[in-house]
Amino acid sequence: MARIVMKFGGTSVADLDRIRHVADLVAVEAAKGDEIAVVVSAMSGQTNLLVGYVDELSADSSLGGHVDDEYDTIVSSGEQVTSGLLAIALRRRGVKARSWQGWQIPLQTDDAHASARIKGIETLAFNQSLKDGVVGVVAGFQGISPSGRVSTLGRGSSDTSAVALAVALKADRCDIYTDVDGVYTTDPRIVPEARRLNRIAFEEMLELASQGAKVLQTRSVELAMNNHLPIRVLTSFAKPGEDNPGTLVCDEDENMEERVVSGVAYSRDEAQISLLKLRDEPGIVASVCQVMSAANVIVDMIVQGTSRKEDQANLVFTVGRRDVEKAVAALEENKEKVGFDSILVNAKVSKVSIVGIGMRSHTGVAHTMFSALADRGINIEVIATSEIKISVLIGAEYTELAVRALHSAFELEAA
Amino acid sequence: MARIVMKFGGTSVADLDRIRHVADLVAVEAAKGDEIAVVVSAMSGQTNLLVGYVDELSADSSLGGHVDDEYDTIVSSGEQVTSGLLAIALRRRGVKARSWQGWQIPLQTDDAHASARIKGIETLAFNQSLKDGVVGVVAGFQGISPSGRVSTLGRGSSDTSAVALAVALKADRCDIYTDVDGVYTTDPRIVPEARRLNRIAFEEMLELASQGAKVLQTRSVELAMNNHLPIRVLTSFAKPGEDNPGTLVCDEDENMEERVVSGVAYSRDEAQISLLKLRDEPGIVASVCQVMSAANVIVDMIVQGTSRKEDQANLVFTVGRRDVEKAVAALEENKEKVGFDSILVNAKVSKVSIVGIGMRSHTGVAHTMFSALADRGINIEVIATSEIKISVLIGAEYTELAVRALHSAFELEAA
Numbered sequence: 001m002a003r004i005v006m007k008f009g010g011t012s013v014a015d016l017d018r019i020r021h022v023a024d025l026v027a028v029e030a031a032k033g034d035e036i037a038v039v040v041s042a043m044s045g046q047t048n049l050l051v052g053y054v055d056e057l058s059a060d061s062s063l064g065g066h067v068d069d070e071y072d073t074i075v076s077s078g079e080q081v082t083s084g085l086l087a088i089a090l091r092r093r094g095v096k097a098r099s100w101q102g103w104q105i106p107l108q109t110d111d112a113h114a115s116a117r118i119k120g121i122e123t124l125a126f127n128q129s130l131k132d133g134v135v136g137v138v139a140g141f142q143g144i145s146p147s148g149r150v151s152t153l154g155r156g157s158s159d160t161s162a163v164a165l166a167v168a169l170k171a172d173r174c175d176i177y178t179d180v181d182g183v184y185t186t187d188p189r190i191v192p193e194a195r196r197l198n199r200i201a202f203e204e205m206l207e208l209a210s211q212g213a214k215v216l217q218t219r220s221v222e223l224a225m226n227n228h229l230p231i232r233v234l235t236s237f238a239k240p241g242e243d244n245p246g247t248l249v250c251d252e253d254e255n256m257e258e259r260v261v262s263g264v265a266y267s268r269d270e271a272q273i274s275l276l277k278l279r280d281e282p283g284i285v286a287s288v289c290q291v292m293s294a295a296n297v298i299v300d301m302i303v304q305g306t307s308r309k310e311d312q313a314n315l316v317f318t319v320g321r322r323d324v325e326k327a328v329a330a331l332e333e334n335k336e337k338v339g340f341d342s343i344l345v346n347a348k349v350s351k352v353s354i355v356g357i358g359m360r361s362h363t364g365v366a367h368t369m370f371s372a373l374a375d376r377g378i379n380i381e382v383i384a385t386s387e388i389k390i391s392v393l394i395g396a397e398y399t400e401l402a403v404r405a406l407h408s409a410f411e412l413e414a415a
Numbered sequence: 416m417a418r419i420v421m422k423f424g425g426t427s428v429a430d431l432d433r434i435r436h437v438a439d440l441v442a443v444e445a446a447k448g449d450e451i452a453v454v455v456s457a458m459s460g461q462t463n464l465l466v467g468y469v470d471e472l473s474a475d476s477s478l479g480g481h482v483d484d485e486y487d488t489i490v491s492s493g494e495q496v497t498s499g500l501l502a503i504a505l506r507r508r509g510v511k512a513r514s515w516q517g518w519q520i521p522l523q524t525d526d527a528h529a530s531a532r533i534k535g536i537e538t539l540a541f542n543q544s545l546k547d548g549v550v551g552v553v554a555g556f557q558g559i560s561p562s563g564r565v566s567t568l569g570r571g572s573s574d575t576s577a578v579a580l581a582v583a584l585k586a587d588r589c590d591i592y593t594d595v596d597g598v599y600t601t602d603p604r605i606v607p608e609a610r611r612l613n614r615i616a617f618e619e620m621l622e623l624a625s626q627g628a629k630v631l632q633t634r635s636v637e638l639a640m641n642n643h644l645p646i647r648v649l650t651s652f653a654k655p656g657e658d659n660p661g662t663l664v665c666d667e668d669e670n671m672e673e674r675v676v677s678g679v680a681y682s683r684d685e686a687q688i689s690l691l692k693l694r695d696e697p698g699i700v701a702s703v704c705q706v707m708s709a710a711n712v713i714v715d716m717i718v719q720g721t722s723r724k725e726d727q728a729n730l731v732f733t734v735g736r737r738d739v740e741k742a743v744a745a746l747e748e749n750k751e752k753v754g755f756d757s758i759l760v761n762a763k764v765s766k767v768s769i770v771g772i773g774m775r776s777h778t779g780v781a782h783t784m785f786s787a788l789a790d791r792g793i794n795i796e797v798i799a800t801s802e803i804k805i806s807v808l809i810g811a812e813y814t815e816l817a818v819r820a821l822h823s824a825f826e827l828e829a830a
Contacts, residue, residue, distance in 0.1 A: 016471055064505075064509065064512075070513070073502075074496050085469070088485050093476070094478045
């Protein structure tokens with residue numbers, strides 16, 4: 001007998017018919033005799049509606065300061081409703097089930113309302129209920145704060161709460177049902193030959209997720225990796241009982257190493273900032289990072305070079321596109337301290353990455369990558385590497401071309 | 416400094432603008448330095464929407480039995496949302512406020528989900544919050560069951576939860592804000608001269624409510640009466656700070672006794688059942704009552720008479736109109752045991768009642784009532800009386816005429 005956590009996002013429980021379908025999928029799993037916990041999001045649209053209410057009332061004035069505690073109370077009601085509805089749908093299919101709210105488990109968090117972090121999960125009662133053969137339907141994305149208020153883990157964090165619950169319950173696997181049928185070698189909208197991976201190592205998934213692949217939340221993959229909990233990504237649109245293997249994200253094994261590159265990711269959410277005519281002294285990079293950190297801006301790729309023309313040092317780095325204004329303001333404010341002449345911003349850039357644990361043991365990967373790009377006349381602005389990843393910053397207009405070139409160069413379309 | 420519980424129903428918090436208006440009303444009270452708890456219903460329409468979801472999924476099959484526990488989890492989310500929104504609106508008006516869910520107070524109930532009864536209210540934390548000057552915004556109509564699940568007190572029971580909270584908090588008064596500006600001598604839609612009462616005794620209110628006046632829930636009046644907690648009924652549509660005295664429902668005082676009749680109530684929800692040619696033996700009424708009780712039908716007025724023509728006993732009684740089928744089926748099933756010849760049902764009847772604690776000390780009230788009706792040619796089918804009430808069953812087509820005749824006969828239009 002296995003213990004499995006199944007997670008369904010907002011589009012999977014969008015209306016009563018989708019909830020019925022999810023109940024059918026859960027009923028098939030439950031019939032195998034496994035112990036099942038299900039984590040659900042709010043019906044799609046509901047969270048936006050509730051957030052809209054909060055925003056509208058909040059905008060009346062600035063009196064009374066933050067209202068994140070009430071935001072959590074209001075917004076968490078969406079998952080509360082879905083959990084109850086799915087429990088009913090399961091009972092009507094002859095499956096014993098009950099709903100669990102964050103405070104009932106309890107799933108304890110800190111008091112950082114609206115973006116709380118999980119501190120602990122009490123599993124005594126929940127475990128007993130599973131052992132009694134009752135499917136536990138958990139309202140995702142929520143917990144209880146130290147002062148007994150409802151807390152939420154932040155938008156889009158129900159993957160994380162599902163994985164955290166699976167870890168706490170010592171589950172054998174966490175199945176994340178979504179609107180795609182697994183993790184692909186790259187975005188099939190760009191490369192129709194993209195292939196679903198049967199297995200992928202945690203570290204690869206983590207790199208793909210942080211480099212732009214949106215199938216799983218980075219935080220949930222980290223949590224699973226640290227606890228050696230396999231995650232399966234699969235579609236919630238399959239028919240109940242239909243073959244639906246998805247992609248297993250798990251600890252690496254020998255077979256995986258044979259694959260040099262597992263996937264190609266891309267992100268259009270980048271912006272490139274160049275600081276020109278830097279004072280030529282040590283510690284410049286450190287002081288830029290300090291300024292960015294104080295402004296709450298994450299610096300991603302960073303390279304220091306010498307301008308060909310004027311023999312003066314330049315610094316080029318990337319930040320999230322929505323952080324550009326904040327970053328520039330902070331730099332202008334600290335112009336003297338950092339010591340540069342002018343700022344150049346380029347938002348028309350994309351980051352394209354290849355990821356694969358096989359890179360560790362294979363040589364020539366970078367050469368293949370840069371050749372493939374050079375053959376298409378694509379200039380590389382910045383390069384960043386890790387042990388299992390190479391990222392390049394290129395002109396945004398080359399994104400699709402670069403992704404297709406790399407997918408083909410590493411023969412990812414071959415089974 | 417007083418301690419006041421303010422209660423707002425669904426139409427009073429129907430949308431964000433109505434919630435802003437309620438916040439304005441609460442802010443005025445809070446500015447007086449009183450300690451304020453506010454009990455809110457769900458935004459109107461929301462409860463019906465959620466109940467609709469439950470009904471639709473429940474109708475899929477009869478597997479899994481009752482789902483009242485999940486019904487409560489789902490439906491209680493409506494009040495949860497309103498409580499959070501009102502807390503935000505109050506903060507934005509500079510009023511310290513926080514929301515409280517039933518499980519947070521906690522308001523303990525039994526485990527009769529969907530129609531739970533309050534067992535106790537823990538006031539330690541809530542009291543402290545009030546003393547700290549924080550307005551407590553309570554999600555009405557909900558509590559926590561002995562097993563830690565959300566429970567609800569049944570549809571339309573937020574008056575009751577407001578009064579119960581006021582009693583537990585030892586509040587000075589419970590203000591019930593609604594869509595009328597008080598308790599009237601009768602329905603102003605029938606008698607335009609109907610007058611708002613400044614004060615009314617609990618017992619009168621109780622009789623008026625049970626005889627058809629819909630302004631307050633019977634259960635909430637009973638609870639207030641037993642605990643000598645004054646209730647004020649007033650409109651939520653008044654401007655903030657505007658004179659809005661409403662009607663105070665309280666222990667009787669000497670002034671009230673001078674008034675013979677306080678109000679005229681009517682109900683069209685009645686049906687008359689006649690059992691013809693009864694066996695003439697003792698215990699017939701008891702056996703009819705037993706049969707009705709077993710069928711879960713409440714018998715209201717009851718009279719036993721002798722038919723003028725055939726010298727055989729008949730029994731006439733009333734039940735709620737929606738219970739007629741159930742009642743007739745139960746009687747037919749027990750025809751032999753009860754001992755009657757045939758059943759006559761008349762659903763075209765109304766019950767009209769006069770209520771007043773002054774009746775205890777004044778004579779001639781019944782005579783005035785019956786004369787007023789006889790003068791208009793209105794036949795009386797059945798009469799029922801209590802110490803402070805006389806009810807008559809009449810043909811439904813005479814309802815308005817009877818109400819106007821009685822309102823005028825007892826000079827209720829006079830201040």
